[in-house]
Amino acid sequence: MNTQTTPSPQFYLTAPAVCPYLPGEMERKVFTHLVGPRAAEMNDLLTQGGFRRSQNIAYRPACEACRACVSVRILAGEFEPTRSMKRVVTANRDLIATIQPAQPSTEQFALFRRYLDDRHQHGGMSDMSALDYAIMVEDTHVNTRLIEYRIREPGSGISDQPKGELIAVALTDMMSDGLSMVYSFFNPKFDKRSLGTFMILDHINRTRTLGLPHVYLGYWVKGSSKMDYKTRYQPQEQLMARGWERSLPPTTDADD
Template identity: 65%
Template sequence: MTVHHPQSPQFFLTSPSPCPYLPGRAERKVFTHLTGERAPALLDLLSQGGFRRSQNIAYRPACERCRACISVRILVDEFRANKSFRRVLKRNEDLVSFEARAEPTSEQYALFRSYIDERHLTGGMSEMSVLDYAMMVEDSQVDTRIVEYRRRVPGALGGPEARQGELLAVALSDVMADGMSMVYSFFEPGASERSLGTFMILDHIERTLRKGLPFLYLGYWVEGSDKMDYKIRFRPQEHLLPKGWERYEG
């Protein structure tokens, strides 16, 4: 007879639905709930197995005949910015960032709506209301941070005055035992010349390094999906394969 510990997580499987990354394929996910005092430790454990967090759910792909989604994490201690990355950092020298406990604001939502309406109007987030956004940010049982990237206010040395600069990008990230995990990020769609998506990853590599943690988790790289190819530019990195985490050589 199998005995289940009363605090052991229960896992569930979703029904098949169209894959958002590879046309003509169906996706399924296995998921569990992250609740209570054990949520941070459970997320740490599940992240080692390729799970991601969305609000109080931890999930990972469980497709029947497809293994295209591969978990990616950057080895931050070994990362060195190449010439292209240094140009991105240079273009954004006029930005300042603020990391705090995850709390939603109307200013963030306005930027989120601009980003979604411009970049992902037909995606699953296109109908998110301000309340939906608030839940995405604050419905977490783990150590979740929000990082705002603002245009520097001339003459402002810090404090509330420094936070009055134009909001250009936002990242929602978890701090775990072995690294940071970028849950979701968005940015001003009219500032494409800044490469803000790349800039936020570079900034998070530095944040993870300053916290003394070894990994920055980027979620899934989907081979064959052009919109996911940016993730393999940040090397060295490891991919979660059948034998465990292995260094990606390209």
């Protein structure tokens, strides 16, 4: 009889640091490593429990005096786009999306740097190098993919090798109950396309096609205006003290 037990993940707590979302607040995180043959299984369980993945680390907030960060997931099978979302889909009907292995390219990194320099000049990722980007993409022990979005060149067919300008990329974990959007970026010169919205809508459609229920969006931070967009995708569930609960939809549907 085999009495050897399966190793359990070890959890650690970070030191307090300045919160990047709410002024005057300090943040702490609990984290564990996602490595080994059970990494994909653990990623599923931890994501369903409110964790997020960054490279081979799964983490969640563990702040002492604040509970503003709330995990959210879209119920893909019940989702109905709003009028403004339908306009976003129409505006991007010339895009072709392809799923790629989690392997970085110089083309992706150039787009990534352009996005950071325009949108996150003073953020924690602002000084990331090509090597840093490669590690962000490749350092995964779970089922991770890149989804590239290109403007279709005239005359190229659906089955052709994708051509055209790369304008958006999503780093996505393929989970047993849906898709988890780890990180996404896009060319800021195409503001009118609302590419951030389009990528979320595309993930909802992909999840529905797979017959899976959830698209995980990470954390909605109450009181942080830059996170308010996550509440627009309804119906959705938020992870509360008693488990996943349906949230109330926002009162307005503002465009991006």
